[in-house]
Amino acid sequence: MIPVTKPFLPKIQEFGEYMSAIWERQWLTNNGPLVNELELNLKRYLDVKHLLYVANGTIALQIAIKALGLKGEIITTPFSFVATTNSIVWEGCKPVFVDIDGETFNIDPKKIEAAITPDTTGILATHVYGNPCDIDAIQEIADRYGLKVIYDAAHCFGTKYKNKSVFEYGDISTTSFHATKLFHTIEGGAVFTQCPDLLKKMALMRNFGHDGPDEFSELGINGKNCEFHAAMGLCNLKQVNEILDKRRLLSFYYWRALSNLEAKYPKLNDSLDYNYAYFPVLFNSEELMLRCLKALENEKVYCRRYFYPSLAKLPYVTATHLPVCDSISKRILCLPLYHTLTCSDLDLITRVILRVQNYDNPVNDVKQDLMMVNNNQLA
Numbered sequence: 177m178i179p180v181t182k183p184f185l186p187k188i189q190e191f192g193e194y195m196s197a198i199w200e201r202q203w204l205t206n207n208g209p210l211v212n213e214l215e216l217n218l219k220r221y222l223d224v225k226h227l228l229y230v231a232n233g234t235i236a237l238q239i240a241i242k243a244l245g246l247k248g249e250i251i252t253t254p255f256s257f258v259a260t261t262n263s264i265v266w267e268g269c270k271p272v273f274v275d276i277d278g279e280t281f282n283i284d285p286k287k288i289e290a291a292i293t294p295d296t297t298g299i300l301a302t303h304v305y306g307n308p309c310d311i312d313a314i315q316e317i318a319d320r321y322g323l324k325v326i327y328d329a330a331h332c333f334g335t336k337y338k339n340k341s342v343f344e345y346g347d348i349s350t351t352s353f354h355a356t357k358l359f360h361t362i363e364g365g366a367v368f369t370q371c372p373d374l375l376k377k378m379a380l381m382r383n384f385g386h387d388g389p390d391e392f393s394e395l396g397i398n399g400k401n402c403e404f405h406a407a408m409g410l411c412n413l414k415q416v417n418e419i420l421d422k423r424r425l426l427s428f429y430y431w432r433a434l435s436n437l438e439a440k441y442p443k444l445n446d447s448l449d450y451n452y453a454y455f456p457v458l459f460n461s462e463e464l465m466l467r468c469l470k471a472l473e474n475e476k477v478y479c480r481r482y483f484y485p486s487l488a489k490l491p492y493v494t495a496t497h498l499p500v501c502d503s504i505s506k507r508i509l510c511l512p513l514y515h516t517l518t519c520s521d522l523d524l525i526t527r528v529i530l531r532v533q534n535y536d537n538p539v540n541d542v543k544q545d546l547m548m549v550n551n552n553q554l555a
């Protein structure tokens with residue numbers, strides 16, 4: 177069986193050493209030493225000034241929206257994981273969907289201005305598959321209209337844009353360290369900001385607003401994380417460069433093996449150090465994609481339709497028809513990509529896909545007939 181992803185797991189002895197230390201200290205959660213160590217090591221690894229480790233990538237988004245005081249309408253992308261939209265609705269705001277760019281699959285900045293109303297307070301965009309949005313264009317619009325910008329950077333671990341961590345862009349960036357992400361702490365996430373006041377506010381917010389044992393200076397929630405998850409993060413961080421290298425090689429193998437496939441891949445941003453977080457393939461038709469999906473399932477290869485359906489079709493939002501997103505979300509498939517995938521796995525996956533495409537192409541049937549005739553009658 178080949179799943180779409182597999183979590184990295186460290187050596188159990190290594191994790192066990194952290195567990196013994198936790199048993200020794202009997203300090204399980206509430207800003208413990210491992211959470212602090214993980215925050216420090218992440219700052220160093222990512223080369224970012226500030227970061228707060230939180231319980232998951234969804235609470236990170238909710239805290240970001242709350243900390244910026246966003247109300248009313250938030251402009252957002254329909255092409256992301258459902259948590260992006262949910263966090264907006266959960267915080268009592270209205271998601272206003274803007275269509276995506278047909279090349280990068282990120283929110284199309286050219287279409288943002290038309291969606292701005294007097295109720296708009298912010299933009300929440302996702303760097304889809306770890307490929308940064310058109311950050312400069314989005315910031316320019318935000319500055320002109322006085323809007324706040326949040327980036328859902330859940331796919332962006334290790335990604336750099338213009339030689340700087342992608343996490344340092346926008347008023348706040350958020351990420352997820354869920355087990356399905358390339359760096360994970362089982363469950364977990366983080367918020368990033370360059371603004372000291374926002375950082376302080378979010379630090380209070382993630383811990384009930386506690387400002388001293390009997391003081392509460394902010395409306396807060398339980399957004400903190402624990403020693404056990406931090407231990408997993410500390411183990412995995414030591415291995416993350418090898419994981420990134422392996423994913424890069426696997427992606428190049430895919431691109432080469434599928435070079436005859438009539439499909440498209442996201443156009444990667446120019447000033448980018450990419451992290452190979454996913455391997456999305458945009459097929460020419462939904463029918464061909466579904467046939468590949470089925471053929472792969474017959475070989476026990478399980479892909480995922482990331483992201484389908486369009487978030488603008490969720491039952492609790494104002495249904496919005498967005499032609500580019502509607503078309504892309506129907507035709508896209510993410511192929512398996514994880515650190516222990518082998519060449520023979522990739523050979524199987526790419527062979528199945530190419531076979532479906534060739535079978536689809538009637539010229540190939542004629543070609544085969546022609547070859548038979550040549551062999552039998554003219555040899």
Ligand SMILES: *Cc1c(COP(=O)(O)O)cnc(C)c1O
Binds near residue numbers: 257328330353
């Ligand atoms: C995974 C993911 C999230 C949610 O993260 P959790 O840690 O699972 O809450 C949010 N947005 C995007 C784009 C994601 O891929």
